[in-house]
Amino acid sequence: MRLKFRIETIGLDGKIIGVPVGEEATACFGGVLKLNDTAAYILELLKSEITEQEIIDRVEKEYKVSRDVLEKDVKKILNSFEERGFLTE
Amino acid sequence: MKIIRKGDEKILGILGEQEVRDLPCRPLRYLLQAQCPDGTLLYNVLTGQLVLLEEEEALFFRKEAPRPLTPAAAQLAKAWFLVPESYEERNTVHVLRKILKMVQGKNGITGYTILPTTGCNARCFYCYESGLEKVYMAEDLAVRLVEYMIRHKGEGPLRLHWFGGEPLVGMQRIDQICSLLTEKGTEFTSAMTSNGFLFTEEVVKKAVGLWKLGRVQITLDGTEEIYNRTKAYVCECENPYRQVLQNIRRLLENHVFVTIRLNLDLHNMEDLRSLVLELKDVVGGFQNVEVYSHVLFENAGAAPIGRTEETRKLLYRKQVELDSLIFENGMSRHSISLPVLKTHNCMADTEDSVVVYPDGRLFKCEHVEKGDDYGHLDSGLVKREITEKFYRTAELPGCGSCPIYPSCILLEYCRGITDKNPYTCRYRADACARSLPEYYEKAKERKKESKKENKKESKKKSEQESPFSLT
Structure with missing residues (x-):
């Protein structure tokens, strides 16, 4: 899977804002995303083709969290991206 | 709170x-x-x-x-x-601007500032276009302009702004362009910056119908004597001042919104007060009019004005006084719009607007400067280095502490020719603050009105629902 369109991340007052860019992005989602560190990291990974398993592995290396919690979190974040139409197979 | x-x-x-x-x-x-x-x-x-x-x-x-x-x-x-x-x-403002610009995305070209001609029937001494060659748009070029507009169109109606010279001197091209757009089913609205001299009954009818003219800005320089001397029209008309006032009234009666700009300088600062009072009699009863003052640019015109600090201070004071007079006489509309965070300054730093010169050259800014054409209708964008220079912003020493900073963008390009100085900046900020009580009063009125409406509605509803009639 990967992102269907470009989503730029910008830091603002310690928060991370995701901004979908381009015509397709605007048509699909006309707003901004407020991201936590993990979601921003996953978004970065999704800029190139990657599997869910690979994402979990990469996040595990980056953040020291138990695998169970991490798998749930990654799935939740991927689902929310999927629901918004950000992902393509 | x-x-x-x-x-x-x-x-x-x-x-x-x-x-x-x-x-x-x-x-x-x-x-x-x-x-x-x-x-x-x-x-x-x-x-x-x-x-x-x-x-x-x-x-x-x-x-x-x-x-x-x-x-x-x-x-x-x-x-x-x-x-x-x-x-x-300040960092928050910059990041917000960046995000909002990204969200807005690109939407073709929807804004056109068109100069049907650089010719003008007036000879104002302060005109920054003085010395420009007189060019008139050719018929075949107007056809190609309409084709260009349709080819590059984004979502929503086109916004045409007729500029010049005096655009009404080239009104045949306005007729032609508007007719062609209408024939091709392209939606558009028009606005114009004009001296107002040629708005006869017939022209106003055409402007409202064919050109879909919604707004006009007309500059006045003083009462009769000063106005006629400043404008120095090339015409046989005995009293252009009276004619323009009559034309302004005509536009208002035809529901065109008229912005009257009072160009302020040392030579007319006292006279403009009399003009405001005269204007009250001519346009006072209309809701579709606003009057505002503007201090003449320092570095433009046939005789560029260089002001001392003292003069700037004096003009600032005079402008504040004039503004109060306009407000007291009910012709100020400042309170309708409070300053908000802006993502761009004007047509020059947006990608959805172009300025079309009468010979088909494309510019970013309506204040056309030699060598600043970035392309042509026939070839499109060819000199990106020129468009890029209009996107660069600058700041003045006072920007850091300015309360209206989010609503103001100074382009690097304008730095040398801008009218911004500590006094005009202060004037803007003060004018915005002064407009708050008026905005508040209007908001209260609106709330009262809508409460009344709601009461009426619910009374009507309950009467309809009730099996018993009270009347």
Whole structure:
């Protein structure tokens, strides 16, 4: 899977804002995303083709969290991206 | 704290509520304050929110915010009126602009400033176009312009702004372009910057119908004698001043919104006061008119004006006085729009607007300068280095402490020719603050009106629903 369109991340007052860019992005989602560190990291990974398993592995290396919690979190974040139409197979 | 105007949804959507921490707080730098009989009005230029404060709350902005924050102060902090001492609001403005521009995306070209001609029937001494070669748009070029417009069109109607020279001197091309767009089913609206001299009955009818003219800006330089001398029309008309006033009235009667700009300088600063009073008799009863003053540019025209600090100060004072007079006579519309965070300055730093010269050359700015054409209708964009230079911004030393900074963008290109000096900047900020009580009164009136309407509606509804009639 990967992102269907470009989503730029910008830091603002310690928060991370995701901004979908381009015509397709605007048509699909006309707003901004407020991201936590993990979601921003996953978004970065999704800029190139990657599997869910690979994402979990990469996040595990980056953040020291138990695998169970991490798998749930990654799935939740991927689902929310999927629901918004950000992902393509 | 009572909310009078909600903040901008997009901006607050990005910022969210400020997280309140136990840190020493100070007022955000982008606040405008004014007193009214009900309390203190506080406007946040960053978020666009206007609130009415109780005396206790107002003290946070005159003295210092309590620490730890009281519930009232915390509420103001959540809404970005109070921020931590170390907060860097200028950075927030820059990031917000970047995000909003990205969200807006690209939408073809929807704004056209068209110069049907550089020719003009007036000879104002301060005209920055003086010395420009007189060029008239050719018929075949107007056809190609319409084709270009349709080819590059984005969503929504085209916004045409007729400019010149005096656009009405080239009105045949306006007729032609508007007819062609209508034939091709392309939606558009028009606005114009004109001296108003040629708006006869017949032209106004055509402007409203064929050109779909919604707004016109007309400049007046003084009462009869000063106006006629300044404009120095090339015509046989005995009294252009009277004619233009009559034409303004005609436009208003035909529901065109007219903005009357009073060009202010040393030679006419006293006379403009008399003009405002005369204008009250001519346009006073209309809702579709606004009058505002503007100090003449320093570095433009046949005889560029170089002002001393003293003169700038004097003109600032005169402009404030004139503004009050306009306001007292009910011809100011400042309060309708409060300053908000801007993502661009004008047509020059947006990608959806172009300026079309009568010979088909494309420019970014309506103040056309030799060598600043970036392309041609026939070839499109060819000199990116020129368009790029209009996107570069600059700042003046006073920008850091300016309360209306989010609503103001200075382009690097304009730095040398801009009218911005400490006094005009102060004038703008003060004028915005002065407009708050009027905005508040209007908001109160609107609320009363809508309450009345709601009452009427519910009474009507209950009468309809009730099996018993009270009448």
